[in-house]
Amino acid sequence: MGRGKVELKRIENKINRQVTFAKRRNGLLKKAYELSILCDAEVALIIFSNRGKLFEFCSSSSMMKTLEKYHHCNYASLEANQSNTQDNYHEYLKLKAKVELLQRSQRNLLGEDLGPLSIKDLGHLEHQVESSLTQIRSTKTQSMMNQLAELQQKELALVDANNLLKMKLEERTAATIPQQPALGFFQPVGVNSTTSQLGFHHVGSGEINAEVSSAHNINGFIPGWML
Secondary structure, eight states: OOOOOOOSEEEEEEEEHHHHHHHHHHHHHHHHHHHHHHHHOOOOEEEEEETOOOEESSSSOHHHHHHHHHHHHHHHHHHHHHHHHHHHHHHHHHHHHHHHHHHHHHHHHHHSSSSTOOOOHHHHHHHHHHHHHHHHHHHHHHHHHHHHHHHHHHHHHHHHHHHHHHHHHHHHHHHHOOOHHHHHHGGOOOOOHHHHTOOOOOOOHHHHHHHHHHHHHHSOOOGGGGG
């Protein structure tokens, strides 16, 4: 049967606790020695028993040199961390001051918190506002000119499209209307020839007046067809 898993808790029995301490202490010292030999590592091990008895192992020639090396590495990292923390804090203060300055400038541009400003600061603020307005007006004018140019181009395109549709409509209308026969195939009937063929002759205005006068003289009235 294999060895069961040992529960990690304080051994209540004093004798068993001392026996376990001695066995595991020797095993730990052995492991430290093997680690230093196999891996060429500098190992320092310090053990204090519950009675305050010291047990130590050091792979180097002096435990103090190893401890000094440990202190140097440990405190150097702490100092570096402290230095980084201080640098970060100073950077935070600088950024905070810049943010406050920008917020105050924004409020001044909006016409707020102007009381603490001097006449020189107010003049500078006025000049800054006028420059901003000039730039805004220039940008607005340029934008309006660009929009006007676009609208003119659209207008020209619509006019061209309208003319093209008008030409197509005229062509379609001309194609649907039947063509009139040419006059060369028919001879117009002359008035003189027709009247001569039908036995009529041209009556002048003088003859009509004479006929009217004779009819009036004979009957004393004008016939209805003469009116």
